[in-house]
Amino acid sequence: MKRAVFAGTFDPVTNGHLDLMQRALRMFDHLTVAVAERAEKGVVFTQEERVAMIREATAKLDRLSVEPFSGLLVDFARERKIPVLVRGLRFISDFEYEFQMALMNRKLCDEIETVFLMPSETYTYVNASLVKEIARYGGAIEGLVPPHVAPLLKKRLMGKT
Numbered sequence: 001m002k003r004a005v006f007a008g009t010f011d012p013v014t015n016g017h018l019d020l021m022q023r024a025l026r027m028f029d030h031l032t033v034a035v036a037e038r039a040e041k042g043v044v045f046t047q048e049e050r051v052a053m054i055r056e057a058t059a060k061l062d063r064l065s066v067e068p069f070s071g072l073l074v075d076f077a078r079e080r081k082i083p084v085l086v087r088g089l090r091f092i093s094d095f096e097y098e099f100q101m102a103l104m105n106r107k108l109c110d111e112i113e114t115v116f117l118m119p120s121e122t123y124t125y126v127n128a129s130l131v132k133e134i135a136r137y138g139g140a141i142e143g144l145v146p147p148h149v150a151p152l153l154k155k156r157l158m159g160k161t
Contacts, residue, residue, distance in 0.1 A: 001029040001030060002027070002028045002029045002030075002084075003028060003029060003030045003031075003032070003080075003081075003082045003083065003084070004024055004027070004028040004030075004031055004032070004082060004083075004084040004085065004086045004115065005031070005032045005033075005034050005073070005076065005077050005080075005082045005084070005085055005086065006020065006021060006024055006031055006032070006033050006034070006085075006086040006087075007033075007034035007035075007036060007069070007073050007076070007085065008034075008035070008036060009035070009036050009038045009043060009050070009128070010033075010035055010050050010053075010054055010128070011038075011043040011044055011045055011050060011128055011132075012044070012045060012050070012053060012128060012131065012132070012145055012149050012152070012153050013050065013053050013054045013057055013128075013145065013146065013149060014123070014126050014127070014128055014131055014144055014145050015123055015126060015143070015144060015145060015146065016088070016090075016119050016123035016124075016126040016127070017054075017088075017128075018057060018058070018146065019119045019120050019122075019123050020086070020088045020117055020119055021033060021058065021061065021064065022061070023117050023119075024086045024117060025061065025063055025064065027115070028063075028084065028086075029063060030063045030064070030065070031063065031064045031065075031086070032064075032065050032066075032067060032080065032082060033054055033058070033064065033065070033066045033067070034067055034068075034069045034073065034076055035047055035050050035051050035054065035066065035067070035068050035069065036069060036070070036073075037068065037069070037070040044132060044153070044156055044157065045152075045156065047068045048068070049152075051066055051067070051068050053146070053148070053149055053152070054066045056146070056148055057146040057148070057149070072108065073085065073105065074105050074108045074109040074112055075109075077109070077112050078109055078111075078112065082112075083111065083112055083113060084112070084113050084114070084115055085102075085105060085112060085113070085114045085115070086114075086115050086117060087101070087102070087114055087115070087116050087117070088116070088117055088118070088119055089116045089117070089118055090118070090119060090124050090125070090127070091124070098114075098116065101114075102114035102116075126144050131144050131145060131153070132153070132157060135150075135153045135154050135157045135158070136157045136158070138154075138158065141153065141154070
């Protein structure tokens with residue numbers, strides 16, 4: 001069985017993330033979505049909340065599981081015998097960072113490969129940081145995130161109860 005892991009902070013999960021998950025499932029028999037803890041990034045949602053949001057957004061996708069993780073991604077993948085890391089590339093500016101990470105991951109564990117996927121052009125400009133910025137100022141984020149995520153994000157960032 002061909003297995004891969006798609007890791008990220010997913011704070012929040014966007015439709016661009018979901019697009020990449022669906023693309024990865026065309027290539028792999030099973031995709032594990034690994035949700036990084038990353039408290040140092042100043043996340044809006046807890047790791048448990050992010051895992052729950054992704055599970056709800058992907059409930060209809062077969063062959064996909066969602067797990068929290070902390071530490072090195074290559075250790076997470078190696079422990080689960082997952083030989084491929086999936087990474088998304090939107091723009092040339094993503095490439096330098098992603099290339100460096102792929103080479104470092106190879107140095108740490110040369111039996112794990114990295115595969116780069118490009119999102120649909122519909123989602124190329126979407127990233128979680130921009131979505132949070134728009135939501136923080138009351139802008140429309142519908143269509144950028146799964147339907148159940150938009151009200152949660154707005155409530156959290158705008159302080160509404």
